[in-house]
Amino acid sequence: xxxxxxxxxxxxxxxxxxxxxxxxxxxxxxxxxxxxxxxxxxxxxxxxxxxxxxxxxxxxxxxxxxxxxxxxxxxxxxxxxxxxxxxxxxxxxxxxxxxxxxxxxxxxxxxxxxxxxxxxxxxxxxxxxxxxxxxxxxxxxxxxxxxxxxxxxxxxxxxxxxxxxxxxxxxxxxxxxxxxxxxxxxxxxxxxxxxxxxxxxxxxxxxxxx
Amino acid sequence: xxxxxxxxxxxxxxxxxxxxxxxxxxxxxxxxxxxxxxxxxxxxxxxxxxxxxxxxxxxxxxxxxxxxxxxxxxxxxxxxxxxxxxxxxxxxxxxxxxxxxxxxxxxxxxxxxxxxxxxxxxxxxxxxxxxxxxxxxxxxxxxxxxxxxxxxxxxxxxxxxxxxxxxxxxxxxxxxxxxxxxxxxxxxxxxxxxxxxxxxxxxxxxxxxx
DNA sequence: TAGATTGTTAATCGATTAACAATC
DNA sequence: TAGATTGTTAATCGATTAACAATC
Numbered sequence: 001x002x003x004x005x006x007x008x009x010x011x012x013x014x015x016x017x018x019x020x021x022x023x024x025x026x027x028x029x030x031x032x033x034x035x036x037x038x039x040x041x042x043x044x045x046x047x048x049x050x051x052x053x054x055x056x057x058x059x060x061x062x063x064x065x066x067x068x069x070x071x072x073x074x075x076x077x078x079x080x081x082x083x084x085x086x087x088x089x090x091x092x093x094x095x096x097x098x099x100x101x102x103x104x105x106x107x108x109x110x111x112x113x114x115x116x117x118x119x120x121x122x123x124x125x126x127x128x129x130x131x132x133x134x135x136x137x138x139x140x141x142x143x144x145x146x147x148x149x150x151x152x153x154x155x156x157x158x159x160x161x162x163x164x165x166x167x168x169x170x171x172x173x174x175x176x177x178x179x180x181x182x183x184x185x186x187x188x189x190x191x192x193x194x195x196x197x198x199x200x201x202x203x204x205x206x207x208x209x210x
Numbered sequence: 211x212x213x214x215x216x217x218x219x220x221x222x223x224x225x226x227x228x229x230x231x232x233x234x235x236x237x238x239x240x241x242x243x244x245x246x247x248x249x250x251x252x253x254x255x256x257x258x259x260x261x262x263x264x265x266x267x268x269x270x271x272x273x274x275x276x277x278x279x280x281x282x283x284x285x286x287x288x289x290x291x292x293x294x295x296x297x298x299x300x301x302x303x304x305x306x307x308x309x310x311x312x313x314x315x316x317x318x319x320x321x322x323x324x325x326x327x328x329x330x331x332x333x334x335x336x337x338x339x340x341x342x343x344x345x346x347x348x349x350x351x352x353x354x355x356x357x358x359x360x361x362x363x364x365x366x367x368x369x370x371x372x373x374x375x376x377x378x379x380x381x382x383x384x385x386x387x388x389x390x391x392x393x394x395x396x397x398x399x400x401x402x403x404x405x406x407x408x409x410x411x412x413x414x415x416x417x418x419x420x
Numbered sequence: 421t422a423g424a425t426t427g428t429t430a431a432t433c434g435a436t437t438a439a440c441a442a443t444c
Numbered sequence: 445t446a447g448a449t450t451g452t453t454a455a456t457c458g459a460t461t462a463a464c465a466a467t468c
Contacts, residue, residue: 004434004435005406006435007435008405008406008409008410009402009406011409012401012402012405012406013386013402016384016385030448030449030450031449031450032449038386039386040436041436041437041438042449042450043436043437043438043439043451044435044436044437046449046450046451046452047435047436047437047451047452049450049451050450050451050452055450055451056449056450056451057443057444057449057450058442058443058444058448058449058450058451059443059444059447059448059449059450060444060448060449060450061449061450062450074409075405075408075409076408076409076411076412077405077408081404081408083404090303090304090305090307090308091304091308093300093304094300094301094303094304095300095400097300098300098301098400100384100400100401101400101401101404104401104404104405106401106404143411144404144407144408144411146404167411167414167415168407168408168410168411169407170400170403170404170407174226174310175226176223176248176249182414184407184410184411184414186403186406186407186410188398188400188403190305190308190310190311190380190398191222191310191311191314191316192219192222192223193380193396193398194291194293194311194314194316194354194356194380195218195222195285195287195314196215196218196219196222196396197354197378197379197380197394197396198285198286198287198291198354198378199218199221199284199285199286200218200378200394200396201286201353201354201377201378201394202286204377204392204394205377214458214459216459217459240424240425240426241425241426242425250460251460251461251462252425252426253427253460253461253462253463254459254460254461256425256426256427256428257427257428257459257460257461259426259427260426260427260428265426265427266425266426266427267425267426267467267468268424268425268426268427268466268467268468269423269424269425269426269467269468270424270425270426270468271425271426272426
């Protein structure tokens with residue numbers, strides 16, 4: 001199934017919206033309920049679903065429970081996903097402590113750093129030397145990693161993760177990484193996101209003046 | 211100038227690439243140097259530039275210095291942009307301490323929280339009660355805010371920022387905020403980004419098997 | 421001059437939206 | 445049955461890519 005990122009992001013949003021709707025007592029939903037909820041058109045919802053073979057009932061909409069289940073299967077959320085973090089600086093630390101992941105079925109299994117003062121083998125989420133990554137990842141068969149190290153170290157950490165058998169990476173270092181092999185890299189660049197806000201604010205102010 | 215987000219993101223990337231190229235000694239660049247650097251096609255580079263009235267020299271490429279200057283002007287980076295953060299939890303804290311912003315001309319001017327134990331009026335970046343946001347923002351004419359508060363508080367903080375005169379927001383709360391008036395909201399949803407990586411890893415594994 | 425590169429126009433591509441037949 | 449909603453096909457839209465004349 002080849003689909004684009006924004007389509008998958010919409011599936012996640014549908015899923016989140018459905019949990020809210022279910023909490024409100026909804027048992028079935030129509031494409032326009034979901035469309036309203038995430039801010040797209042009803043035909044977009046139906047199109048997305050048909051792309052993944054999700055079907056509802058003509059005139060009867062979709063059953064909330066089974067829809068959530070199907071979306072979770074597609075998104076790989078039937079089981080808890082274990083994730084490791086490389087780099088225990090500001091961002092790595094925030095991610096480690098962030099409570100939002102747990103309720104999404106994401107478990108931070110360990111953090112890795114080069115600074116030995118940060119090591120703590122016995123804490124809830126162990127902090128280990130980078131050199132132990134391969135052993136840990138292989139033993140636990142972990143597929144997902146987060147890169148939160150300084151820019152200059154990011155490429156070598158990606159290479160290390162690739163060598164460990166990590167299959168997907170969320171990268172916070174603000175530079176383009178060269179991926180070798182078939183590893184998926186998704187970049188989050190906070191400076192760029194802020195710069196983007198600033199551009200559109202300035203653009204809006206200019207159009208208002210003119 | 212109405213353009214889409216990905217075009218502006220590319221402008222930021224060109225700019226970053228140009229700094230690197232300049233550091234390597236480049237005085238002029240061609241569209242295919244820049245294309246290589248950020249991973250697009252040369253015609254994309256020229257198209258983007260022509261959209262913003264940036265022109266080079268036929269056969270002579272673009273002057274690095276003046277190109278950087280023009281991009282910085284477009285991106286609103288001629289002067290330091292002051293930013294406030296609402297919410298001093300894990301993410302807010304990481305952003306406050308993050309060194310990457312400073313060298314991008316972004317200054318965190320203050321943080322706001324409801325927890326009085328976090329207040330520190332005299333630190334380098336003051337931490338203030340939420341109620342003082344309006345006064346602070348108006349006095350300093352701040353236009354950009356970051357929302358890093360818990361989900362349930364996010365909408366009310368956006369409303370507060372709107373009331374303060376904030377024009378652009380980077381939102382880390384994983385839910386869709388309703389913007390009133392002409393405020394720009396850019397959402398960063400870390401759970402969604404991770405979920406996305408997981409989906410594509412699973413998708414890739416499936417195609418490899420078959 | 422010949423060759424290289426821009427800037428712009430046209431073609432392509434893919435994603436979103438609209439329309440509507442099928443049907444519950 | 446009449447009305448509402450899906451699922452899919454066709455139309456639209458916008459962004460990316462290719463092509464090429466202009467020109468340095």
